[in-house]
Amino acid sequence: MKTLVIAEHDNSTLKAATLNAVAAAQAMGGEVDILVAGANCGAVADAAAQVSGVTKVVCADNPAYEHQLAENVSLLIAELGAGYDNLLAASTANGKNIMPRAAALLDVGQISDILSVEGADTFKRPIYAGNVIATVQSADPKKVITVRTTAFDAVAAEGGSATIEACASVHDAGVSRFIREEVAQSDRPELTSASVVISGGRGMQNGDNFSLLEGIADKLNAAIGASRAAVDAGFVPNDYQVGQTGKIVAPDLYIAVGISGAIQHLAGMKDSKVIVAINKDEDAPIFQVADYGLVADLFEALPELEAAI
Amino acid sequence: MKALVAVKRVVDYNVKVRAKADGSDVDLNNVKMAINPFCEIAVEEAVRLKEAGTVSEIIAVSVGESSCQEQIRTALALGADRGIHVEVEGKPEPLSIAKLLKGVIEKESPDLVIMGKQSIDGDNNQTGQMLGALTGMGQGTFASEIKIADGAIEVIREVDGGLQTVALTLPAIITTDLRLNEPRYASLPNIMKAKKKPLDTYTPEDLSVAVTSHVTQVSVAPPPERAAGIKVEDVAQLVDKLKNEAKVIS
Numbered sequence: 001m002k003t004l005v006i007a008e009h010d011n012s013t014l015k016a017a018t019l020n021a022v023a024a025a026q027a028m029g030g031e032v033d034i035l036v037a038g039a040n041c042g043a044v045a046d047a048a049a050q051v052s053g054v055t056k057v058v059c060a061d062n063p064a065y066e067h068q069l070a071e072n073v074s075l076l077i078a079e080l081g082a083g084y085d086n087l088l089a090a091s092t093a094n095g096k097n098i099m100p101r102a103a104a105l106l107d108v109g110q111i112s113d114i115l116s117v118e119g120a121d122t123f124k125r126p127i128y129a130g131n132v133i134a135t136v137q138s139a140d141p142k143k144v145i146t147v148r149t150t151a152f153d154a155v156a157a158e159g160g161s162a163t164i165e166a167c168a169s170v171h172d173a174g175v176s177r178f179i180r181e182e183v184a185q186s187d188r189p190e191l192t193s194a195s196v197v198i199s200g201g202r203g204m205q206n207g208d209n210f211s212l213l214e215g216i217a218d219k220l221n222a223a224i225g226a227s228r229a230a231v232d233a234g235f236v237p238n239d240y241q242v243g244q245t246g247k248i249v250a251p252d253l254y255i256a257v258g259i260s261g262a263i264q265h266l267a268g269m270k271d272s273k274v275i276v277a278i279n280k281d282e283d284a285p286i287f288q289v290a291d292y293g294l295v296a297d298l299f300e301a302l303p304e305l306e307a308a309i
Numbered sequence: 310m311k312a313l314v315a316v317k318r319v320v321d322y323n324v325k326v327r328a329k330a331d332g333s334d335v336d337l338n339n340v341k342m343a344i345n346p347f348c349e350i351a352v353e354e355a356v357r358l359k360e361a362g363t364v365s366e367i368i369a370v371s372v373g374e375s376s377c378q379e380q381i382r383t384a385l386a387l388g389a390d391r392g393i394h395v396e397v398e399g400k401p402e403p404l405s406i407a408k409l410l411k412g413v414i415e416k417e418s419p420d421l422v423i424m425g426k427q428s429i430d431g432d433n434n435q436t437g438q439m440l441g442a443l444t445g446m447g448q449g450t451f452a453s454e455i456k457i458a459d460g461a462i463e464v465i466r467e468v469d470g471g472l473q474t475v476a477l478t479l480p481a482i483i484t485t486d487l488r489l490n491e492p493r494y495a496s497l498p499n500i501m502k503a504k505k506k507p508l509d510t511y512t513p514e515d516l517s518v519a520v521t522s523h524v525t526q527v528s529v530a531p532p533p534e535r536a537a538g539i540k541v542e543d544v545a546q547l548v549d550k551l552k553n554e555a556k557v558i559s
Binding site for chain 2 (some may be wrong): 038094099102103107132135171238239282291
């Protein structure tokens, strides 16, 4: 059995989500290779070759892949897919964008967001916003899969010694063009890989009050998140959103502040190791998933908490 | 410009869906059904493009059992001009739906296809991208803003950590994210008018598509429950617990 994992990267660094996808690939057994499709992405290929347990890194370095447009990269994956039994990617915005397109080119189904590998063709995945876990079986000869990164412990980024093979195949579908990217700049860790996350909800009342979370986030080296209600109310941008329709996180510590705990939010954070909820409504559903609940006015509790840690 | 909007009939988003006790499937007896929220955003976007004079005709298409005509009528009440129902029994998979939509596209030749990024039942997030592969069209997935000018479309996409803007040649496929727009409610007069709008029905044979199964559901189960936690008295006790019991802060 041979599995190709599509690397998550920005042409200069290999993103941690790749390590979770490699873990899922190793759970399936057999040989694991990594595809780095980008432009001037040699450093990423070098990093991918260090990943523990990887046999080969295929590096497709061409301007056509610079922004990893789905129209182009899916053609490359479909071509390389001929030599593999499984094609895997992390369930990131990129993975979700590219993989179904590659699956359809190969005339196979896709299994999205797997939580576990139950057998060579059997997997668990969440449906209905995580309210139900389905066990599904693929009948396809080739499996295209996206991996929920929080469900697989990352493999070591070091210790491997894969060979790097250049791939000269160039696919430019000619129907799409990158214009620009606006990526929020922050000194804080990334939401999906932070070990501590502190999130605010509608109870924060406005965007300015999110500054109350910043001091605590600084002290704990935490990422700041938000509920969909806070995003919908315009307090913070959408990339803060934790939930079924936003980011799925599973840090060591998740602090939910002024968040009631709608199903859609719980779906994005309930796999966190320790959950703290601070809310003045003692009946808020968030307390049902919290390890430690504090019924308090957040405007009093947050400054106290910042002072106490 | 002609726009095709795909809509799916799903369980209403307010319903908390549970697995049946025997684990055979989810329990959907007597639950309220509705148009998938992301599809509703797709319909709204098409209607706004029509109001702006960019789009001249909106076709709402749904793939599924005869009951999904209800959701096509909802789309017609929201402003779509006519409907197409592709009648398929059971739960067709994303790849089959994409093949059927491609069949409709070949008949209708739309300039723009707008659909939801995912349906809130299967949470697959696949059909739009698969339709892109099958038709060769560009895909603007997870769109939060679109602009059409000079035979091309600019799409602002929600990506990890920010926003990405891409330009696609038309015809193209757009899949909607939450912030694209806020859908309107259908007015009673429009609901009445929608009943008289044309609605055609096709079978997969009409579209020369074989509906096949690639993935079968073996069983379903509720997610693992978290053990009940405790309520702390104050911030001092919380910090003490986090330091000395959970050991997640130092």
